[in-house]
Amino acid sequence: MPKLIFIFMFSINYLIGQSNIQHVVYFETDKYIVPETEKNRILLFIKNLDVNKIKKISIYGFCDDRGSDNYNLILSQNRANAIKKVFSTGGIRENLISNVDGKGEILLKIVDSEDLNIIRGLNRKVEVNVEYNIPEKETSRLEDENEIIDNRKKPITLESNLLVGDKIVLDNILFRTGYSYVLKESIPVLEKIARILREKNKVYFTIQGHVCCTANGRDAIDRGTGRRNLSLARARYIYEYLMKNGVARKRMKYVGLKHKYPLGGDPKFDRRVEIEITNIID
Numbered sequence: 001m002p003k004l005i006f007i008f009m010f011s012i013n014y015l016i017g018q019s020n021i022q023h024v025v026y027f028e029t030d031k032y033i034v035p036e037t038e039k040n041r042i043l044l045f046i047k048n049l050d051v052n053k054i055k056k057i058s059i060y061g062f063c064d065d066r067g068s069d070n071y072n073l074i075l076s077q078n079r080a081n082a083i084k085k086v087f088s089t090g091g092i093r094e095n096l097i098s099n100v101d102g103k104g105e106i107l108l109k110i111v112d113s114e115d116l117n118i119i120r121g122l123n124r125k126v127e128v129n130v131e132y133n134i135p136e137k138e139t140s141r142l143e144d145e146n147e148i149i150d151n152r153k154k155p156i157t158l159e160s161n162l163l164v165g166d167k168i169v170l171d172n173i174l175f176r177t178g179y180s181y182v183l184k185e186s187i188p189v190l191e192k193i194a195r196i197l198r199e200k201n202k203v204y205f206t207i208q209g210h211v212c213c214t215a216n217g218r219d220a221i222d223r224g225t226g227r228r229n230l231s232l233a234r235a236r237y238i239y240e241y242l243m244k245n246g247v248a249r250k251r252m253k254y255v256g257l258k259h260k261y262p263l264g265g266d267p268k269f270d271r272r273v274e275i276e277i278t279n280i281i282d
Helices: 036-047 069-089 116-123 136-152 184-199 230-244
Strands: 014-016 020-026 054-063 097-105 125-132 167-169 203-209 252-256 273-280
Touching: 020 036, 036 069, 054 069, 069 097, 069 125, 184 230, 203 230, 230 252, 230 273
Parallel strands: 054 097, 203 252
Antiparallel strands: 014 020, 020 125, 054 125, 167 273, 203 273
16 A cells, blocks of 8 residues: 655645635545545644634645546545545535535645655645635725725726727636536626627637646646646637627637636636737727
C-alpha cells in the first residue's frame, strides 16, 4: 500500500483576508477514502468553525498528474464528495455547501524539493474554502468604498457608448458546473444581449471564455465531452446562441482563455464570459 506523505508547513489552516478560512485534506494514491489522520484534522477544523456566521462552503478535489483526464476527473470528484460527507456527518447543514467540484489533475511544485513523490503527495488533495458573512459595519465600509469607485469610473455595459478595446463581462450568465451550457434562468439574459447586439450592428467583437481553479493556467474539462476545453466550449455556446438569434457571424469570433486571467477573490468571478470590442464600423 502506498504511504501517505504528510508535510506540515507553518499551518495548513490559514486565513484568506478577513472573511475566508481554508483547509486542505490529503489523500493516498488512487484513493478517495479519507485517511483517519486527515479525518481527525478536518473534524477538528469543523469543530472550530463559527457555524452561525458561515455564508458558504466550497469544496474542490484534485489529483496528481498520473492517470487519464477522465480518470482523474472522476477520482477528484469522489474525493470532493467524500469531504462533503464528512462535513455533513460533522453537523454542517448541506445548504451551506455551495460547490462540491472535482477539478482533475494538478501538479504544482509547491515545496522546495526535487522528489516527485513528495510533490505528487501534496497535489492529491481537497481544498475547502469557508466564507464567513462580513459583519454589518465591515459591509457598510465596503459599500462606501465601492460607491467611491463607482463614482470614479462607471462599469462598461453593452448599453454604453462602446469603444474598441472595451471589455464587458456578461453578468448573470450562469453555466452548469463543469458543462458548457447555461442554466435556464440565464436564457432571458442571453435574449437581451442578443437584442442589444442586433441593434449595435456596426460593432465587431470577440467572445472570451474563462474558467477557475485549474493549475498552471490550464483549461478545465468539459464534462459533457470529456475534453479539456471548457472555456472554449462556453465561448462557442454564446457565439452559436447569438448567431441563431440574429447576430451576424462575420461580426463575431470566440476564444477560450482557460485560467490564464484570474481576477482574484471568489472563484465564481473567474467562471466568466467576456465580450471584447475589436472594431466599430462607421
